[in-house]
Amino acid sequence: MKDDDEMKGTKDDVQPDSSAKAPSQQPKSSKKRKSKEIAIFGNYRNYYGYRIDQELKEDPRIKVLKKEWFEGKDCLDIGCNSGVITITIAKKFCCRSILGIDIDSARIEDAYWNLRNMKMSDRKMRKKISEGEGAGDVNGVEHLVYEPPSEDPASSIPLDNVSFRKENIVQSPRPSEERYDTIICFSVTKWIHLNWGDDGLITLFSKIWRLLQPGGIFILEPQPWISYKKNHQVSEIAAHNYFNIKLHPECFQDILLDKIGFRTVENITSRLPGSKSGFDRPILAFWK
Numbered sequence: 291m292k293d294d295d296e297m298k299g300t301k302d303d304v305q306p307d308s309s310a311k312a313p314s315q316q317p318k319s320s321k322k323r324k325s326k327e328i329a330i331f332g333n334y335r336n337y338y339g340y341r342i343d344q345e346l347k348e349d350p351r352i353k354v355l356k357k358e359w360f361e362g363k364d365c366l367d368i369g370c371n372s373g374v375i376t377i378t379i380a381k382k383f384c385c386r387s388i389l390g391i392d393i394d395s396a397r398i399e400d401a402y403w404n405l406r407n408m409k410m411s412d413r414k415m416r417k418k419i420s421e422g423e424g425a426g427d428v429n430g431v432e433h434l435v436y437e438p439p440s441e442d443p444a445s446s447i448p449l450d451n452v453s454f455r456k457e458n459i460v461q462s463p464r465p466s467e468e469r470y471d472t473i474i475c476f477s478v479t480k481w482i483h484l485n486w487g488d489d490g491l492i493t494l495f496s497k498i499w500r501l502l503q504p505g506g507i508f509i510l511e512p513q514p515w516i517s518y519k520k521n522h523q524v525s526e527i528a529a530h531n532y533f534n535i536k537l538h539p540e541c542f543q544d545i546l547l548d549k550i551g552f553r554t555v556e557n558i559t560s561r562l563p564g565s566k567s568g569f570d571r572p573i574l575a576f577w578k
């Protein structure tokens with residue numbers, strides 16, 4: 291399994307960088323530039339290029355998710371990075387809407403770049419079909435038979451229901467009427483913990499609780515405590531918080547059930563495919 295700290299395609303700036311270019315336009319990092327890059331929020335550039343086993347087509351975490359948790363639902367992806375998981379969930383599970391938020395505006399730009407790319411390839415496919423390659427006759431009626439580029443039938447879903455927003459979940463004020471059916475938070479808690487300590491973590495969990503509809507699902511993939519050590523020197527604040535953290539990830543389940551108020555939990559990790567998954571952390575689904 292690759293840990294977050296092994297990834298070198300990182301962002302060098304603490305402040306959101308609205309001038310960031312789309313991935314293909316970004317200059318190749320020189321050694322000098324790389325040595326300066328520290329992603330203090332886990333806001334890595336090229337996260338998925340490094341994070342996922344290159345042989346795997348799909349992020350293995352997607353495999354443990356159930357379609358019914360997303361289909362026709364309003365969903366939120368906290369710490370979406372470049373939006374790969376967000377877009378995949380939208381396509382595969384046909385959400386009514388999905389919003390990806392990230393603290394780093396450069397990652398949000400990457401996410402919109404990925405979304406535009408995906409929409410463009412979908413449009414190209416549709417055009418190809420309308421030019422005669424996919425027309426079919428069903429029960430005497432001429433139908434457009436859309437053959438998606440992959441074996442996944444959901445890949446033809448238009449992506450108008452996907453959006454991204456720069457937002458710091460810990461500190462942003464939220465409109466009180468905003469509600470979601472499903473919220474995911476993958477590989478983010480360590481960064482919130484290191485940057486805002488135990489208070490930040492509790493703020494995150496409380497906010498998620500408030501943002502969920504009754505009966506809604508919160509899917510959490512927390513990083514293990516052992517991995518904090520490798521990142522605690524990303525900043526002075528992180529080092530300070532690291533030594534003062536009392537709520538270790540092993541307690542998150544109890545906190546969410548006993549203090550925050552979630553009704554029930556399921557550890558869905560057991561559905562992860564074997565050793566080459568690249569992810570061997572618990573993934574927990576909580577119901578409000």
Ligand SMILES: C[S@@+](CC[C@H](N)C(=O)[O-])C[C@H]1O[C@@H](n2cnc3c(N)ncnc32)[C@H](O)[C@@H]1O
Pocket residue numbers: 294331332333334337368369370371372375391392393394397457458459460475476477478481482
């Ligand atoms: C390690 S990446 C995980 C990306 C994605 N969730 C995944 O698992 O594939 C962590 C992401 O969380 C974002 N992040 C960290 N703190 C955040 C905060 N307070 N609010 C919103 N996003 C945050 C970072 O910018 C980064 O893109």
